[in-house]
Amino acid sequence: MANSTTRLNALLLVMLLTLAAWAGRAFYLQAYDAQANAAMAANRMTYTKTLVAQRGTISDRNGVVMASSEQAVKIVADPIMISRNGIDTRVEMTPGQKKRAATAARDISVVLAKYLGGSEADYLPVLSDLGRKHYVVVKSQVPAWTYEQIRRDLAAANDGIGLHGLAKEDDPIRTYPAGDVAANVIGFMNSAGEGAGGLEYSLEASLAGTDGKESYATSANGRIPLANTTLVPAVDGTSYTLTLDTEMQLMANQALAAGVTRAGAKNGTAIVMNVKTGELLALSTTPGFDSNDPAGADPANLGNRAVSAPYEPGSVEKVLTMAALADQGLVTADTRVEVPSRVVSGDGKIKDAFEHGTLHLTARGVIANSSNIGTVLLTRQMNKQKLRQYLLDFGLGKKTGLGLPGESAGWLPPASLADYSRDQISFGQGLSVTAVQEASAIAAVANGGLYNAPTLVKATVDGDGKAVPVEKAEPRRVISAAASAQVLDMMESVVMLKKSRSIPNYRMAGKTGTAQRVDPQCSCYRGYTASFVGVAPVEDPQLLVYVVVDQPTRGTDGSTLALPVAQQIMSLALPRYGVLPSTTKPTERPLTYVP
Known part of the structure; x- marks a missing residue:
């Protein structure tokens, strides 16, 4: 009986100490570091998206377009999401889900090769790279319509269950309809999307405009509909009409x-x-x-x-x-x-x-x-x-x-x-x-x-x-x-x-x-x-x-x-x-x- 009483007292003491530690931690978080921890929690739940400014056009004196930007996207992948085909990491997958997830990277590679060119082997290593975790660029400056075709094929896969893990970001393509006609005046863009020659370079600041951003709360299941949203609109670039004909x-x-x-x-x-x-x-x-x-x-x-x-x-x-x-x-x-x-x-x-x-x-x-x-x-x-x-x-x-x-x-x-x-x-x-x-x-x-x-x-x-x-x-x-x-x-x-x-x-x-x-x-x-x-x-x-x-x-x-x-x-x-x-x-x- 004494042993039972001793054990019970010891258990009660452990419970009291545990409760005291929890109470102390709660008091510390809420009383002493409440703002910092609230900000940290908010950041973990906040996703910020860049709103790309539309680059200004360059036209000749008669309105003929010499340089313009076309809508295009950057295709990005979430290798971890692909490895589970969209199933949250906190959820136990069913055998059927595991089977679909096992081939998801390969199946997505087939779709990408169909619309972007190349072979399945060109995309599979990137989609399977779990070391990159949640973000890896698959291809930049993909025409918006091409991405839409990819999205439709992915959504229709697996009898409508779909293939998950790809997303898009704005990434406009700069085109020059005049080609070489006035290239030494107009210039060109580099791989970073910046003017690197001609007027594209010297007018970079005004042509590029200023990107905006959108920040919103997210959860494991996506965007939280009624949560706070911060929107800073993009300021589109200036367009120029030249004296050239x-x-x-x-x-x-x-x-x-x-x-x-x-x-x-x-x-x-x-x-x-x-x-x-x-x-x-x-x-x-x-x-x-x-x-x-x-x-x-x-x-x-x-x-x-x-x-x-x-x-x-x-x-x-x-x-x-x-x-x-x-x-x-x-x-x-x-x-x-x-x-x-x-x-x-x-x-x-x-x-x-x-x-x-x-x-x-x-x-x-x-x-x-x-x-x-x-x-x-x-x-x-x-x-x-x-x-x-x-x-x-x-x-x-x-x-x-x-x-x-x-x-x-x-x-x-x-x-x-x-x-x-x-x-x-x-x-x-x-x-x-x-x-x-x-x-x-x-x-x-x-x-x-x-x-x-x-x-x-x-x-x-x-x-x-x-x-x-x-x-x-x-x-x-x-x-x-x-x-x-x-x-x-x-x-x-x-x-x-x-x-x-x-x-x-x-x-x-x-x-x-x-x-x-x-x-x-x-x-x-x-x-x-x-x-x-x-x-x-x-x-x-x-x-x-x-x-x-x-x-x-x-x-x-x-x-x-x-x-x-x-x-x-x-x-x-x-x-x-x-x-x-x-x-x-x-x-x-x-x-x-x-x-």
Whole structure:
């Protein structure tokens, strides 16, 4: 009896101690750490879902979509759920449930292979990886309709009992309907879904928008219907309308590619610009790539050489030199200059591309014949620093702010430039420019002396569909309208030099360029850059076309390699934009004089 009493007392003591421990623990949880434990419990029951923002579209000036996002999903799996075919881990499975669960991973693999391609073996290891527990990505960027077909097949399996353990998350696909037409402008996306080139990269923050999130309470059986829900809506990205015209871009691409092939050149650039506004209608570089497949391209072709690859412009630069001289009242189209066969400059001598004795040329004749010597002699009338300042005012030596990544500022010699540097830059050597810089500067000469910064963005709309103002620099005057007219007179003589250079029904002014190319690998001149710039119609210039052919192997002259390409593009562009034919004919004006 004593033993029984002792045992009973011991049992009661253990029970009292146990109850005291439970009470103490309950008191601690509720009195001292209630908030922390409540938060922990809530977190364990809360599921947060990312609401992916819709990326903005990029369209051309006519509304043609160049980049857009299509609805797609990321398929994710819960290997533990698959291993039990959806049966809660706290529930004892029946023999039938165990049988179905044993083949669930393989059965799901068969369905995935049917719609996603590949074989069962490609998916089975992922679905069976219990070490990944509740989350593993099966495949990203699956079209929404494809996932819906997978879901239906899984739901209908096992006579309607279904196959469980797959889910989806938003994962849009970026598509480029224009393909390679303007890829070097539009850019592309990387595997992380971020812009990695072109405007996709430089406008990433505004295009991407801001993801939202939804948080709600869950249990082992899924979402708790009446529990608290927190919703932060996604803010969709901004959409952009560009100044580009995809059809004009395509025509420029084709003409440029053919010209580069004929020249056996390494690459080329073609620009079509609205002279009055600075809007870029086409910005073509070749070779390029397809924005839908950047991985299949040569990495050297993924950028945009029109803004990132500076070069010495050669004789096209004489247009800007003459503009500065004319604005200072030092030159008119009829100014006379005696041109010897050589002229001393620094420790060397400057010559022309063609051999000659003493020539008697007008400034018009200097431009028509592209005389380096004549340009140098006329330029020596101007203060060196003043000439450099004109070039700065024309936008050289600094970035245009076009908005494309990797833009170069080019290079101008410092204000303390030597006399021989002044001589060199007057005819396009000893400085470097980008194609967009040079095109914009010459457009200013043609536009009555008013410079417009080049632009690619015409309009923007935010994620709510509201228009967003587009910032644009105000036009600035660089030279007078009278000086502009004098230079256009000189430039028209270049086209008039040969009838084959003209465009039917339109008066065109232009300038050829043939420059020795600086090779950065040897810091020396190696190869050539051929170019031509044209503006039309001369009476009231509306359009500019600038073509640069880099490192040709079948010739060197801009007049034979670049001019025909620019001529073809201009002949297509003028009627396309409703530019009326010229009502006057060009007048033959003197290129030479008799002393």
